[in-house]
Amino acid sequence: MGMKVLVIGSGAREHAIAATLLKGASVDEVTVAPGNPGMELDGIRTTHIDPSNHAALIEFMQSSGYDWALVGPEVPLMHGIVDDFREVGLKAFGPTRAAAQVEGSKDFAKQLMARHAIPTAAYRTFTDYDAAAAYVAEHGAPIVIKADGLAAGKGVTVALDTQTALGALEDIFVERRFGNDDLKVVIEDFLEGQEFSLMSFVNGTEFWPMPISQDHKRAYDGDKGPNTGGMGAYSPVPQVSDDTVEQAINTIIRPTVEALAEEGTPFTGILYAGLIATDDGPKVIEFNARFGDPETEAVLPLLTSDLDEGINAILNDEQPTFTWRTNATALGVVLAAKGYPGKPKKGTLVPAIPTDSDSHIYYAGVKKPKHPENQDPADLISSTGLVSSSGRVLVYETVAPTLQAAQSKIYDTLDTLNTTGFFYRHDIGAKALEAIVPNNPNHIE
Secondary structure, three states: OEEEEEEEOOOOOHHHHHHHHHHHOOOOEEEEEEOOHHHHEEEEOOOOOOOHHHHHHHHHHHHHOOOEEEEEEEEHHHOOOOHHHHHHHOOOEOOOOOHHHHHHHHHHHHHHHOOOOEEOOEEEOOOOHHHHHHHHHHOOEEEEEEOOOOOOOOOEEEEEOOHHHHHHHHHHHHOOOOOOOOEEEEEEEEOOOOEEEEEEEEEEEEEEOOOOOOOEEEHHHEEEEEOOOEEEEEEEEOOOHHHHHHHHHHHHHHHEEEEEEEOOOOOOOEEEEEEEEEEEEEEEEEEOOOOOHHHHHHHHHEEEOOOOHHHHHHHHHOOOOOOOOOOEEEEEEEEEEEOOOOOOOOOOEEEEEOOOOOOEEEEOOEEEOHHHHHHOOHHHOEEEEEEEEOOOEEEEEEOOOHHHHHHHHHHHHOOOOOOOOOEEOOOOHHHHHHOOOOOOOOOOO
């Protein structure tokens, strides 16, 4: 009998994790809770259990004979789902509530880095609007404003002028847009350089880095528009040197996992480091306590070893093996509903995107229509039969020998589809192309 694994979450990240697990020779069954109907197209099971219902998830694991669980999103981690699983003897891959604070509180992470001399931007923490606004007025722009708690990737404002910075403070303290009861804001110096994401499998003081990737947070081409949860990613990132990555591992990842262990909050799971390559070396922008989204959809397709065997080894305190495809690029582009990240348009038929052995669709905000009989049969021919249910609808990903080839393949396909009611960025990967070939005439505006 092979392994049975539960993945907790519902988005494209969880779809990519589940699909990668299912490829493993040692896995018989993967269920995602709650998942989405797009995952079922890949033979992935779903169960309508809310990730906040820890008791129901535990009951499902025990009654269905599941071997272990992987926690995708951050909220269940902050609410101690791994602690609850461990209490009843179940294995879960992810950090405890205490260790997950590295993502759950920007202030916790900043203080940890300060105590252990881990390179990051200079910062101050404030708990009221007036003091924060006075600091912004004195410091000037550019400056970075971060809501302290979780904000689904949208609580960070890179303010290029003081007016924008003050608006961000109003959102946090006055409008309470991020719903924090205990209001706190971290204000950081602005850092210049190429951003990149470095995720690692971690077990206490040991860790196994993945290939680096680069996310695109702004909604529109040319890094314009509001911050989103991410509009696309690619891996590897050729304009960030191997030396820089090595330096990041030695000056950031290793001291961080050692610091967490030393301070009594040892970390097991995925440590995501959002980094920036500055003239003074790599520095930390943020930590997450789980797989990034959409970076996961661009990194896991490069994995050549068995994901289940690797994670299972970590859960049993054994040495895992992770091997990665080299001399290839994975690139994923998010198809989002019009209006995202504000009020996304729901209920639009999702177009069917053709795939091959090197490309994949990872579904996120999709559902089955309530009244499928009302759909025009002509429309259904060119669609998945699913409709949009939230902002980020899917990630279209491919692996190709070069970044240019991956980009061409994705956009040659997307640009021929009827994407009425949706939008996507046309420049995922353009920063790398510009870095590889300065003034590249083919780069996408």
